[in-house]
Amino acid sequence: MNLPVRVVKGSWQNWLGRVVLFGGVGLFMFRAMNEWSRSGLGLLTDALIIAIAVTGLNLITGYTGQLSLGHAAFFAIGAFTSAMLVTGKVWSPFFTDNIWTPGWTMPVAAVVCFLIGMVVGIPALRLKGIYLALVTLVFTEAVRALFKYGEFEGVTGGATGIKGFGYLPPSWTGLDGRSDLVKWFFWLSLAILVVVSILSAGLLRSRIGRAMVAVRDNETAAAVMGVNLFSIKTLVFGLSGAIAGVAGSLYALKLTLVDADIPIFGLFGSVTLLVALVVGGAAQNWGPFVGAMFYVFVNDFARGVGEAPSDAVILGWFVDSGTKINGLGGVTFGVLLILFARFVPFGAVGTMRMWRSKLVQVVPRVPAVAGVVDSRSSGPLGEEGSGSVDSTPSSIGAVESPGPIDPDRPDSPS
Amino acid sequence: MSGDALLAVTGLTAGYGPVEVLHGLDFTVGEGEIVVILGANGAGKTTTMRAVSGMIPRHGTVEFGGVDISGAKPDAIVRAGVSQVPQGRGTFTDLTVEDNLECGGYTVKGSIAEDLERWYGVFPRLAERRDQKAGSLSGGEQQMLAVARAMMSRPKLLLCDEPSLGLAPLITKELFKVLGNLRDEHGMSLLIVEQNAGMSLALADRAYVLETGSIVATGTGDELLADDTIKEAYLGVVN
Incomplete structure (x- = not known):
């Protein structure tokens, strides 16, 4: 059998591959829930929540090509929206009692973040590249400062934040209140991640999704196709902010408190999301999930090394047991990240795809167009047999007729 | 000039920030006509395209099908029926x-x-x-x-920004055949900016010569092909 094996897109083999992939991940999740310790499952849940936020960031930064350092702000806004609604700190015009159950605050957080994203996006997305990054960075810190501002203490809790709320599993889940809390948040996060991923994939397949990639690939060409660059960017910024807001809301409910000083609500959070995106693979559908898993678990491993260096690989030979080294956890994580960037280019998913393509390639179906005979083998990207004669020489599309003067063909004399 | 002009540009000035690149261009494209604007590097060819399609701020009037589109945004201009093949192709890779x-x-x-x-x-x-x-x-x-x-946007006028750029002569020839075909069989009007004088003038119904932001000569494609200064400047033929 010749490698790589060619699988036609949409064939049963292609679907089998997908079933194996999703089944594998599903089985992993199922086993994790039943067999992992509470702390392990908690970490996995954190990874899922970050993956939701990164899915949002992927829309604007990965697919539309607009670098945002502002997604921690949406994360924080989502978290505070939930906290303020659940604890009844926000004035509600129609009801004397607070009607907000924790679950219903999540869609509210999404709407609030969408609107704020649009408002911030209108001035911000007129800028490009590094300038957009700067403005969104300021947005993150400004939001954090607003939540800490003393005058708003009655609503946001000011410097001390908001405590004393939570989200117990509803009775229909069959989970037992407090003891199954970890499992409940795990399932909730997983379900929301799946829904958000499906919605995001649907968006990317739509007219707007194509326009997003067009804007990223070539703004000028997108504009002369009639794509309104500014509206597309602003809309996507709002949507991506809404998704990050849902993640923030989930994060707050899991943590049962919010506080503007929590690192992930600030610039650190924006960088975390960006690192997870790049590590997982920007503009890859599995990128946010893999990146968030990497970030959370490798970070946890690095922290373990920092706390007990004498137990670590190699390092343990040089360090006496019981020794503590300040900042070692951060350094370990940094070194791992650098190694990752060196040996796993295009992010984890991109690299996995590259390896996989050496074994299996998914090739597009050969379309049945009347009058066109595919003179090439079913080869994928540009693997045409040299000297093939075009079967439709009279058609005006037969540009790349056989001949030695195609400037783009690497084997042509130039 | 065949009948009423589809695109009529008068006194078009445009540039980047303080730098004015186009100093008042006048040109027209009739229905079913291929018009070529010939210019060397830096003459303002791409700027002309950008100004017509609304990508950069501009002054003067641009009328398309009798409607003033001078102040319209790029997407509105596309909707009106002006489509563009950007320089360097701009395919979404x-x-x-x-x-x-x-x-x-x-x-x-x-x-x-x-x-x-x-x-x-x-x-x-x-x-x-x-x-x-x-x-x-x-x-x-x-x-x-x-x-x-x-x-695909069902345009009436197609703008082509240096379509021959980076293509081998044989492929350029095929491409110009396609462009001629769009006029002859699909009733399109085309405005092409080029520096490949030989092939583009052979295709053009009419042509303008652009030099440092001003139009310095105009005529039918054949007239300009026969012109000595054009030959000297663009075809490398010295008499």
Whole structure:
């Protein structure tokens, strides 16, 4: 059998591959829930929540090509929206009692973040590249400062934040209140991640999704196709902010408190999301999930090394047991990240795809167009047999007729 | 000039920040006409294209089909019926051929399935590769894709920004045949900016010569081809 094996897109083999992939991940999740310790499952849940936020960031930064350092702000806004609604700190015009159950605050957080994203996006997305990054960075810190501002203490809790709320599993889940809390948040996060991923994939397949990639690939060409660059960017910024807001809301409910000083609500959070995106693979559908898993678990491993260096690989030979080294956890994580960037280019998913393509390639179906005979083998990207004669020489599309003067063909004399 | 002009540009000035690149251009494109604006590097060819399609701030009047579009935004101009093949093709390399074409039909309301089949019929090579990423096509194929994509918005006028750029002579020849075909069989009007004088003037019904932001000569394609100064400046023929 010749490698790589060619699988036609949409064939049963292609679907089998997908079933194996999703089944594998599903089985992993199922086993994790039943067999992992509470702390392990908690970490996995954190990874899922970050993956939701990164899915949002992927829309604007990965697919539309607009670098945002502002997604921690949406994360924080989502978290505070939930906290303020659940604890009844926000004035509600129609009801004397607070009607907000924790679950219903999540869609509210999404709407609030969408609107704020649009408002911030209108001035911000007129800028490009590094300038957009700067403005969104300021947005993150400004939001954090607003939540800490003393005058708003009655609503946001000011410097001390908001405590004393939570989200117990509803009775229909069959989970037992407090003891199954970890499992409940795990399932909730997983379900929301799946829904958000499906919605995001649907968006990317739509007219707007194509326009997003067009804007990223070539703004000028997108504009002369009639794509309104500014509206597309602003809309996507709002949507991506809404998704990050849902993640923030989930994060707050899991943590049962919010506080503007929590690192992930600030610039650190924006960088975390960006690192997870790049590590997982920007503009890859599995990128946010893999990146968030990497970030959370490798970070946890690095922290373990920092706390007990004498137990670590190699390092343990040089360090006496019981020794503590300040900042070692951060350094370990940094070194791992650098190694990752060196040996796993295009992010984890991109690299996995590259390896996989050496074994299996998914090739597009050969379309049945009347009058066109595919003179090439079913080869994928540009693997045409040299000297093939075009079967439709009279058609005006037969540009790349056989001949030695195609400037783009690497084997042509130039 | 054939009848009323489809595109009438008068006193067009445009530039970048404080630098004025175009110093008051006047030109027209009639229905079913191919007009070439010939210019060397830095003459203002791309700036002219950008100014017409609304990509940069501009002064003067641009009338299309009798309607003043001087102040219109790029997407409104596309909707009005002006489409562009940008310089360097501008294909969306990460999208498939079909997605590229669908992007071209972005402004069309309703189904574009028929448009797809129509242009696949004209460009069978693109039909063969409809599920391939545009970045995997050869330069000539990408240029064809850019033309087909521009036609997807159902334009009346096609702007081509140096279509021959980076293409081998034989492929350029094929491309100009395609462009002529768009006029003859599909009733299109074309405005092409070029520095390949020989091939573009042979195709053009009329042509203008642009030098440092001003039009210095005009005539039919054949007239300009016979002109000694043009020969000297663009064709390298010294008498």
